[in-house]
Amino acid sequence: MTEPRWLTPEEMRAWQALLSGWALLDREIEQQLKRDAGLSHTQYEVLVRLAAAPEQRIRMTELADSLVNSKSGLTYQVSRLEDAGLVRREACPTDVRGVTAVLTAEGRKALEEAAPAHVALVRALLIDVLTADQREALADGLGEVARRIRTGIPSRHGGDQK
Structure with a gap:
């Protein structure tokens, strides 16, 4: 077994800054959305994705992929939004096994009310x-990270396959 390429101090600084920066940012966003809109960050993002989708509807599998969320985790969040009347689920017209999430008028209103404070x-x-x-x-770097992970470019064993 070969010795791993340990992170340099500069690389460790970047890694730790990403971890702490995202954790702190996400905590603040989560608290603000809960306090001001009664939504979790994931629920808010579901509403955003639905609002931007054609006819304000997306298949649940596509929604889970776009949010980088498990299907079961998304199902839980959508169930909560459905209970609140912000989203409804419908059978997919082109696939009997598929389910589509649809933004309701109440969901659009909740998003419009939550968005200004969230964006601020x-x-x-x-x-x-x-x-x-x-x-x-930041956008270029993290965009490349996401692209490589989604396309399977990085090795699962710790190396770049360029």
Whole structure:
């Protein structure tokens, strides 16, 4: 077995900054959405995705993929939104096994009410803190990480397969 390529101090700094920065940002967002809108961060993102979708509907499997969430975790969140009248589920017309999540009028209203404070917090805690170059580097870097993981480029055994 070969020795792992340990992280350099600079690499460790980047890794730890990502972990702590995301954890703190997510905690603040979660608290704000719960307090102001009665929604979890995942529930808010479900509403956002549905609002942006054609006819405000998405198949549950596609929704889970877009949110990087397990199907069971998404089912739980959508059930909560459905109980609140913000989302409804319908059978997929093209696949008898498929289920579609649909944004209700109440869901659109809840999103419209929650969005201003949410966006203000995201702007205050992240967007306005970073320079344009930092935002671009963040988007490019994490976008590449997501692309590689989604396409299976990184090895599961710790190396880059370029």
